[in-house]
Amino acid sequence: MRTIIEMVSATRLDCVLGSAGLMRRATSEAAWYTARRHAFGGVLADKPAMQNVLADLAIESEAATALGMRLAASVDRIESGDPGSEHERAFRRFALPLAKFWVCKRTPMHVAEALECLGGNGYVEESGMPLLFRESPLNSIWEGSGSVNALDVLRALTRSPEAFEAFSRELDVTRGDHPGLDVATKQVLADVVSLTPDDAEYRARDISARMAVVLQASLLLRSAPSSVSDAFIASRVQGEWGGVFGTLGTSAASAAIARRATPRP
Numbered sequence: 001m002r003t004i005i006e007m008v009s010a011t012r013l014d015c016v017l018g019s020a021g022l023m024r025r026a027t028s029e030a031a032w033y034t035a036r037r038h039a040f041g042g043v044l045a046d047k048p049a050m051q052n053v054l055a056d057l058a059i060e061s062e063a064a065t066a067l068g069m070r071l072a073a074s075v076d077r078i079e080s081g082d083p084g085s086e087h088e089r090a091f092r093r094f095a096l097p098l099a100k101f102w103v104c105k106r107t108p109m110h111v112a113e114a115l116e117c118l119g120g121n122g123y124v125e126e127s128g129m130p131l132l133f134r135e136s137p138l139n140s141i142w143e144g145s146g147s148v149n150a151l152d153v154l155r156a157l158t159r160s161p162e163a164f165e166a167f168s169r170e171l172d173v174t175r176g177d178h179p180g181l182d183v184a185t186k187q188v189l190a191d192v193v194s195l196t197p198d199d200a201e202y203r204a205r206d207i208s209a210r211m212a213v214v215l216q217a218s219l220l221l222r223s224a225p226s227s228v229s230d231a232f233i234a235s236r237v238q239g240e241w242g243g244v245f246g247t248l249g250t251s252a253a254s255a256a257i258a259r260r261a262t263p264r265p
Contacts, residue, residue, distance in 0.1 A: 008143055009096055013071055015139035016099045019107040020064040026114035026132050027057045031262040033118050045258065053117060055254035056245040058261035059232045060110055062224055063216040064103045070219055071099055090166035094156040095215070101149035101205075102212035104140035111136040113245040150204040153211070157192055158200070164192065171214065174221045178229075180238040181217050188214055213237060225260075227253045 031054050034045040044050050074088040074095070082088065115122040115129040122129040140146060156163040171185050188210050195203065213236045220229040231253055239247075248254050 009092070011143045012096050012100045012149075013068075013075060015142055016064075016071060016096075016103050017068045019104045019136075019139045020061070020068040022107055022132055022136055023057075023061040023064050023103075023110050026111045026129070027054075027061045027261055028263050029127075029129060029132075030054060030057060030114040030117035031258065033121070035262050045262070048254070050117070051254045051258045052248045053113065053245050054258035054261060055231065055248055056235070057110060057114055057117075058257050059220075059228050059235075060106065060245075061261070062228055063220055063232055063236075064106065066219040066223055067095075067099050067103060067212070067216050071095055086162075087166055087169065090160065090162040091170060093160055094153055094163040094167060095170075097144070097149040097152035097156070098208055098212050098215070100139075100144065101146055101153065101208050105146055107139065108133070108136040110245075146205065150208040151201065153208045154195065154200050154204050158195065167192075167211070167215075171218050174218045177221050178217075178233055180233050181214060181221070184210070184217075184237045185214050227256050228260075231257060 031045065034050055034054065035043065037044040040047060045054065071092065074092050077088045078085045078092065111129075111133050115133055118127055118129060121127050125131070144152065157167070168189060171189075175182060175185070188207070191203075191207055192211070195207070217229065217233050217237050220232050224232075231248055235248055
């Protein structure tokens with residue numbers, strides 16, 4: 001069983017990194033195409049509506065990458081015998097199923113939106129986008145589907161006090177850096193503490209999703225430009241985003257984020 005658990009952990013990390021890679025590829029394809037497509041009297045990528053979509057895709061992709069890299073770093077520290085590996089083991093215990101649940105589940109919607117940026121061309125095999133779209137649901141199914149991973153998150157938090165402590169410590173790194181994130185973090189931690197055996201399974205997906213978003217926001221505050229982290233927090237943490245791409249509503253920031261995500265020739 002110990003060998004199987006280690007194998008599942010490694011495969012789940014692969015699923016997270018693979019899904020983050022699919023997001024990045026899809027974002028790059030959408031940004032590259034729209035920067036060269038002329039429609040409605042100008043370059044498509046210069047149109048405010050498209051800029052919002054591209055920026056939304058970009059921040060979702062960057063958040064997925066940041067979470068995947070944090071997990072990979074955790075695994076590296078554990079395997080190298082880093083002095084802080086006990087914290088990393090506790091962090092990995094909940095963060096791995098958390099990232100597997102959230103990043104892999106977000107990928108199909110993300111890739112579908114990127115495909116749509118190419119219009120009908122994105123539906124044609126030669127564009128490469130249908131291949132990305134067919135691949136996009138797989139990692140969410142492999143090594144435990146959504147509910148399995150969400151329940152694993154709660155199992156880790158309720159049975160291992162050190163896992164909950166690791167989650168809180170991880171968010172402490174950016175405590176005070178953004179008031180909106182501070183409010184959301186306090187609420188999520190309180191909701192985890194308030195879980196009871198009767199309602200834990202019903203709330204597993206909701207709490208796991210919110211945990212993942214505040215963790216991604218914290219990681220972006222550490223590593224990304226303020227335009228990216230602020231847009232992520234405003235839409236995913238504070239706003240009524242609802243998973244609909246292209247609803248950022250900040251034209252200057254959206255344009256800058258979209259340009260940053262566009263591959264260079």
